[in-house]
Amino acid sequence: MIDLMSVVDWSRAQFALTAMFHWFFVPLTLGLGIIVAVMETIYVRKRSEKWLAATKFWMRLFGINFACGVATGIILEFEFGTNWSNYSWFVGDIFGAPLAIEGILAFFMEATFIAVMFFGWNKVSRRFHLTATWLTTIGATISALWILIANAWMQYPVGMKFNPDEMRNVMDNFWSVALSPMALNKFFHAVMSGWALSGVVVMGICCWFLLKKRNVELATMSMKVGAWVGIIGLGLTMLTGDGSAVTVAKHQPMKLAAMEGLYDGSTEQEIVGFGILNPAKTIDNAEDPMLFDISIPYGLSVLARHDYQAFVPGINDIIAGRDIDPETGDTVNTVGYAERIERGRAAQEALRQYNAAKEAGDTAAMAAQQAALEKDYPFFGYGYFDSVEEAVPNVPMTFYAFHIMVLAGGFILLVLLVALFALYKKPKWTGKRLFQYIGILSIPIIYVCSQCGWIVAEVGRQPWTIQDILPAKAAISDMTAASVQTTFFIFLFLFCGILIAELCIMFKQIRLRSNTELSDEINSQENDK
């Protein structure tokens, strides 16, 4: 048991490390691609050499990030097959389709047109080159779509039927999977967050140029595009964040409760704006969940249900299967966790009996057991738990990641609004050191915000690999913790190396360009790829 949990925890840690590393590069690819495409569009429309110089500068940084990020996602697929082989088999029919489409369509689109982006200056027409730039960005976005559809299915498994003969879930409705509300919200939320991140990165680098009093014209031009893309991205991220909260409230209420550190829900439920959790609080004691909090009245009811009077269940309510009818205000019973565990065990026993009946060639018994399995299959995963506590995610990690994400996002919103105001109405502000330092410091803040979003999504999903159907302890391969520890540290070493390489190359390019003025930039870029 101890070794199983150690394998699970090390495998989780390894997947988290590789996923977070991958997500370091992806949002900048998604957003910087848009920024470069916008700049090149302005260049083509205005035939401005200054906009050409700006486009080529940011395209170089895009290329560096793209190259360093290439294949970092492949590692995650390796881990499916090695560390998570039960999961990989169990969901292969569902996961395989989106990942295959991603590889065939999106990757080849990116790979083809990125060559034109970098090799095609002066070799193809302006319009063809501009088209290639847009198609590279669209290709990257389509890649993100299919991966996020796959991830959304883990959070809200739909469009499938379990086949006991194959021991796996089989897709029976592709469009339910592709267009699930979880998938659509997740896609727009993740991609728009990439736009926000990239806008802030561009703004921060421009602030550095302003601080050094170099390439002021390029910095000002670029900051306008970066700030607009950033504010549009952040606004849509917040809008889809609201949509995500509604879908999470419907389909993953335990995650929402963990995000808020909410143990006992109520109608007109407030939301924690800032809080410190009580580390002594557990599901079976009466401690106050918060040591300190500043809460907004009705906030969580509005966020989760768009109704300030709505009941939002806490962790204990969900475990007890307690809900409140919005029409009558009466307490109603849904399926509590103790019952889910029983029904999950019944489903697993039905599957065992089905397999035994199949061995014996008893088709009547097979049909009966299959019917019993289908009845309780929605709770299959609960059958692996020995106690209801196992079904509760890590509340502190989910809570703090969520609140750091929201607070950081709010800070960045303020920074972008001030930046746009300064750029159009108070240009002298951009010359102030305070403005420049805040712009630069916003870069690590937006990265923290971005990573916290994924921590909320994936830690809040625990203990599930597939919500309600397969927990991590069942999904894991039959292997030792030592092998996972070895590869964990190999990845850590490898990723640190790649990250340092990217940062060094990027900083060098930024420093190089800070030593040239825009006119020199135009003259020097003819053969510089």
Add this chain to the structure above:
Amino acid sequence: MNNDNKKPNIFVRVWRFYIDGFRSMTVGKTLWAIILVKLFVLFFILKLFFFPNILSRDYDNDADRAKAVAANLLNK
């Protein structure tokens, strides 16, 4: 018709496009070195020695893999 004026076919032009592009790279050369090292480490070291697909390695067909997964999932 003068054959010297004939444009090379599309495949030759695409090939030359890529060759010329790779030859004139500056920062790109370093990036490609990083990509190639990374791909080598991922596919020829990590994948080969540390990340076998366990079900493909240990079982010959889907029926056996299904049985293995069933045993794993139902005996936990």
